[in-house]
Amino acid sequence: MTMKKRFPCLPLAITFSLIFFHSTFAQDYASVDSIVRNYPDSFSSTEKLAEKINSDFDTESDRARAIYTWIATNIRYDLPAAHSGNGIAFYYKDEADRIEKEKKFRVDLAKKTLKQGKGICQNYAALFHHLCDLTALKCIDIPGSAKTNLMQIGKLPQPSDHIWNAVKIGNSWNLVDVTWGAGSVDTNSGKFVPSFSDGYFCPTPEVFFLNHFPEDARMSMLQRTPEDFANLPLYYGSYVDSDYEILYPENGVLSATQKSIPFRISDLDEGDNVSYVFSNQNQLQEPELKRNGNLSEFVIPIAATDRGFLTLFVNNRSVAAYKIGR
Template identity: 45%
Template sequence: MKKIISGILLLFVSVMSAQYESVDAAVRSYPDFSDADKLAARISKDFKTDIDKARAIYTWIGTHIAYDMKALYSQQNGGIAFSYTTPEDRMQKERAFRLNLVKKTMRSKKAICEGYASLFTYLCAMTDLPAVIIPGTSKTSHTEIGKLPTEGDHTWNAVKINGAWQLIDVTWAAGVVRGNEKKFTPVFNDAYFCTDPDLFFLNHFPDDKRWLLTDRSAEEFAELPFYYPTYLKSDYRINADKGAILFPKNTGVRFKIENLDPGDELYYITSRDNTLDRLIVDEHNHFVIPPSAKLSGYLTIFVNMKPLVAYKIVRG
């Protein structure tokens, strides 16, 4: 039954995607906004359906708010830190904190995840869309394969569209952070808009498991490979869904990949060798990682020079 429901959701999102091009084009033509209320008023004026308003908010934030590298390393725009005496006092102070964060984000056009998620929620509230902020753990590197989720690593959203909750990560819509270079590259990515919960789970685990919106466990999350955004944005699917793979010394390991297009080229690289090697896919969509002394550390599979998925190599 889960597969049928998942298929219906993917079809629903696929049908909706026909509207995205016009919504995105309209939002990209907007003048610069530094006031969230004025932006929300413009979105409410231009778009009437839940999905169009949510997409407009997602696209505007994803194309206008840069990831704040300075705040990332200083945590100036990071977690919530204040004292309170009662639950009511806590709620009041959190609302004030987030409102201030929204204003700061709109003014500076920079944020880290709390700023992105707070702005998304605020704009949803101003356009009559129910939305929540979801704290949790993200998987952002192959080095996290095998690690159980912990609290307070990342923040994203859920928005209710036509009566159903949908998962959103507008921080990851904005671009790519290269931690080793301490650099942010703006590249709009819509893979995290109304994502199928089973795909969203591949690199998000909420502190409150109810926001998984699927029946998965922390142990399953830890065991996952590291999936790059290319995987979520594409139809490519690889049959190996465990992050640690045993590679015998004298035997190749066979994988299967689905939905390659004619002309797609497959490569792999290991962290020890750091050299791309071409892979040959047979008529049954199989390819083999051959036995080699360079198989240690981590293995990353590429399609057309774009990273798709990474695994931890276990030598047998």
């Protein structure tokens, strides 16, 4: 039998019989991050890096965070490799042989990633998993689909194009995407922009689901369907990192027959600026916000000529996009 492993992993099959328990670690990781940012930007081996982490941190949550922060701030995304389209195949005799060869593949890839200092999602996930193994943390890899561009709004998730991890902290399995924690691709320049994000370290399953749909739906830790995922707007990393929440609209496909679209957002700061743009107009506009306690409401009018996509901005950063359909 042959197993082929290939994930294009544009930034932004294994079956597990596990019961997932999730708790979100809302603790402040500033001290962990501060220590890790003073680490060397390269290590001679994964064992040396793991030894340093084991020496500095006692708790499972701190060790997991240290691994996440070091990888996200020191491994850069390899765009040429993401666009190469190369696959990796290996042969196995039986289930035991498959597990053994998968582990060897992962360890070899992790060591290569550390040495080269770059990679795609497979590399990030392999390095995170291997360092978890070396720091007494249980970890699994989760292949699936990522929602990364406007054309995916309203469409069912395609075959796996991404891979991320889940790490066990205490009795809880927590979702982690260190690839997206490392930065993003600038759509104008086409270049990877390093920018640390902690939004993809142990968020709630609901937040993680906004742009991740696992190959095995159980790995979402939610009772959600491919249709649920398809109907979501395109949420950007700046939204995942934020403290506010878009309450309405929840559907990513908006009817063009509507004359206006009401929006509701909770927990915007007093000084936050909201704006929007239709793709066929390419002109940034600001709605009139009505604030009532922690709730902000506004209405965006839709003209008969408005088609394509509507993108919402907060403080000039794109946070969500919607498709204007018939």
